[in-house]
Amino acid sequence: ETKARMDIRAWYLRTSKLALALAIIRSKPADKSSREYTEHLAALVSKQESKWRSKVEALEAEVLQLRQKLLLSRICSGSIKSGNLSSLLPAQEHGSSESTLTTMEDSGCDLSSEQRTESLELSPHFVESCTPRLFPLLPLVKRPGAAPENPLFSHMQFLQHLLGLKNLTESGSLKTDLTHFEKDFSIVSDSVCQLLDGLIAFYRNPKLPFSSFWTEAVGTLAKLTSDYNLSNYIFKKCYKKLEEFEKTLLQVILGNNHINR
Template sequence: FLKISKLALAFAIIHSKPPGKSCKEYIKHLARTVSEQDFGWKSKAEVLEAEVLRLHQELLLRKICPRFCLENDASAKTLLDQECINPTSYSSQLEDSGCDVSSDCAFDSLGTASDFHQSEHNVNTSKQWLERVLPLNLCTTSKEKSLTAPVQFLQHLLEIRKLSERGILQADFTELEEDSLTICNSVSQLLDGLTVFYSSPTFPFSSFLTEAVCVLVSLITDAKFSNHVLKKCFKKLKEFKQNLIQIILRTGSVNRFQALHAISHTLILLGRNNILRKSLISLLLPEVRQFAEQLLQAHQLQAKYDITQYENIFLLCMILEQLLQNEAEERNVSSSECDEEGKIQFLKRLDQIILHLSDEFPLFSLYLWRVSILLNSAQTA
């Protein structure tokens, strides 16, 4: 039946071929037309899927906190006035986003003090107060626009939890268990967007990218949400970490180091979660070990080695060292934070590798030695 169908299609193409055009040219023309139509439908489908997810996000936020969005509620103003929010304590209670970052990646996630004072004295804008304390920079690129919906949703989710804990809002987080797919899809969308950013970075880095990273880190370190996110999105988070590691290893552009340092910082921030740190260490150890073996083999055979990968491997060593140091500083974490098999494989004959590479590659050998010291000290402890 399949052969007959193909034969019938071939006859139909030949019969409908316009004069002056060969069969091959006509088939290529038809293939191009079908491909363009498929691409158009695919784009439309992606837009519709994004809109459906946005509506699910809004619905979930309304279920968790009915007063989340009050613009269209006629009785909202009366209800909000009954909250009796203390203006002086309100701004002091919303100090930060819950994400402690270094100075080069810091941002004001909750706006300026003047925004709070203005909203305190403006009754008409009080119904939009939740949106006012969660500003996002205006997006100027398509890559930023793809991140807007998940970042806004997750940021709102985090702030609703904080406000509910402080008695400012009433929220029912049991809805998270019933609609876990929305959070999972939102986190996946955020991770995919960050991967696109880091795969083809533009300079200077937008502060919006920093906001997206800090929202992600706040989510995975939050006491209420971290277990839920890890349970539903662990595989996606692992894939995200693998992608970032490969970007660090494979990127060869001349001006790559600013972007690679940003990726390294993101991975270190993800390591603040103990479970993700364990997974990340397990991913980094074999990559560093494999390159050390390849470099040793190239050195012994006097063969060429990948200079770009050699330069980039130092970033992985720095990340690995930082994660192991963080692990050592947390006395309440068990010494088997990274899997024993991974440590054994990494340390196997490592002294010999360091010895053979120390003359030609002293800096890389030093990093290997420092990582081995941290692993051995953890094992001893």
């Protein structure tokens, strides 16, 4: 039975190829050979396919960002219902910023004043976005001095906001059971994979300009992987990608004698 199916498929394939060849021969212009016309048609199809692929990727990115906003909004809504989010967030932001700076300084990195101001934090505008009035349209805000033109910026910002909200929901009077959102946490792994793809491409291409964005992105990934609950979702789907990034980073470090960070 399996052999019969394979024979039928082979027959259909041969018939399709023959029909295509006849169609090309009958429709080709007089000033072109069949081969030239075939190559011309193949180039047109390839170009169109590239356009379709770009459109699909753009739509997928837009859908992922909408899913990110929805997840943050749902978690934020649960936090607002169980406590005063805006009153606790400044302290959390300060602690997060200080912790980030301490970690970077202890690692032997020389941080300039410009880089200090871009440390990992939740924007005050994000707090305003978490008010019940604006809750349904929680935005991924753009901080001054950031690189909004970088397509990976929204993914990193989403992960930072998620970490900040998670810390808040697990402290003090704010209690949100994140197990209610487990089915939506594929968004986290998808965002991490996108960020890893960008980091791998950056470290493999030394000609790309360096900015504090890349340092902050690595710091965000480090925080995610050190979080017990979130790391479970990440390692399930992004293990191979994380391994590839680790190997790429090690190759860069071992092959460069001028790295200070």
